[in-house]
Amino acid sequence: MTSDLPDFSQGVAFVEGRYVPAREAKLSILDWGFTRSDVTYDVAHVRDGGFFRLDDHLDRFERSLAACRLSPPHDRGAIAGILDRCVGLSGLRDAYVAMVCTRGRPRVFGSRRPADCDNLFTAYAIPWIDVIPPDVQARGAHLYVASVPRVAPASIDPTVKNYHWGDLTRGLFEAHDAGADTAVLLDSEGFVTEGPGFNVFIVRNGEVLTPDRGALEGITRRSVLDLCALTGVPARIAPLRHEDLLQADEMFCTTTAGGVMPVARVDSHIMSNDAPGPVSLRLKQLYWQKHAEGWHRTEVNYAAAGTMPAV
Structure with a gap:
């Protein structure tokens, strides 16, 4: 990572075409994702420098987009690249990585028609989270x-x-x-x-x-x-x-x-x-063992992220 980049060590977000420190990412209060919960998302994780089952998460995100009739301004390949770059810029080896599509703001002020909104895609990678500590x-x-x-x-x-x-x-x-x-x-x-x-x-x-x-x-x-x-x-x-x-x-x-x-x-x-219990512990151990063996793994391209401009 080059020295002139912002401090991305606590996470990176992609918002309106820019990569910014996650803590600086903002969403308009007029976005229907905020005012109406008109949004879908998916979350992948990175463990020891590799995504786990990234294709499965992208598949589910695509199904959710279709169900919600949302169309982000990026195709599947571009979304995968954005997620990879968020992690790469952060340098995080273990990360929680989200892809989010909101309805956006209506082009016509006061409109109640979903079709009048430009859908917004955002993404972020932040340090690993455990839902249960x-x-x-x-x-x-x-x-x-x-x-x-x-x-x-x-x-x-x-x-x-x-x-x-x-x-x-x-x-x-x-x-x-x-x-x-x-x-x-x-x-x-x-x-x-x-x-x-x-x-x-x-x-x-x-x-x-x-x-x-x-x-x-x-x-x-x-x-x-x-x-x-x-x-x-x-x-x-x-x-x-x-x-x-x-x-x-x-x-x-x-x-x-x-x-x-x-x-x-x-x-x-x-x-x-x-x-x-013993079955729970065995499955837990095997789940992480399979990660270490490269099961469903997609490597993060840290080197490429460090050589590209942030905006």
């Missing part, structure tokens, strides 16, 4: 089943990443008030969905199970199912209810920002002697 993962997270139901899929499609977090935030308040680390939400019929930023799994009688509804089709979730298939661990997507959580031998959460994260308690149910 490492020390909590080590002792096993404590989850609380919130009373607030997950927003109905007929209203907000959970397979399209979005910022409609009102229900999830209410669930977090309940969990924290109860002394738990985070929450998991049920739908209006009592089926398990997901938590704030993560999918959930249980292990029962040696079988790994994850909810079949109301949840994002997570890339890490898919990776765990792949790892189970590779190692002969029975696993399936299935309907789960609150009582299934309370009868689980083990439980864990999965997310791009943290990987496989073991759970020790859900409500009053204590699992594996109040510690991460």
Whole structure:
């Protein structure tokens, strides 16, 4: 990285065609992404200098864009290049990398027509984030089943990443008030969905199970199912209810920002002697081992980023 570049060490953002320190990135208060949550996004991660399953994240982002009828001013190849350059300019070896498309501001002041907006693409790479802190993962997270139901899929499609977090935030308040680390939400019929930023799994009688509804089709979730298939661990997507959580031998959460994260308690149910269970730990270890082996890896081009101007 050349000496005349800004200080990108705490992250880089791409906004309106410019690369800036992430802390300086700004979005107009008139953008419908802010005023209406009219936005979709995706998040990939970089581990030890390489993206994990970048193509899968780009695939999901494209599906989300289509579902939201958003058209960013960059094609897939350009978006991949922007993400790579954000990481390269930052120099971060472990990073949380987001791609975001908002509806933008209406060209006609006061318009209520989405077609009158120019969609805006932004991206950023910041230092690694763990949705559940490492020390909590080590002792096993404590989850609380919130009373607030997950927003109905007929209203907000959970397979399209979005910022409609009102229900999830209410669930977090309940969990924290109860002394738990985070929450998991049920739908209006009592089926398990997901938590704030993560999918959930249980292990029962040696079988790994994850909810079949109301949840994002997570890339890490898919990776765990792949790892189970590779190692002969029975696993399936299935309907789960609150009582299934309370009868689980083990439980864990999965997310791009943290990987496989073991759970020790859900409500009053204590699992594996109040510690991460053996299947959870084995999958966690294998997930990071496969990273180290180059599974689904795309190298970050740090050298090219350091030789290019920032704006």
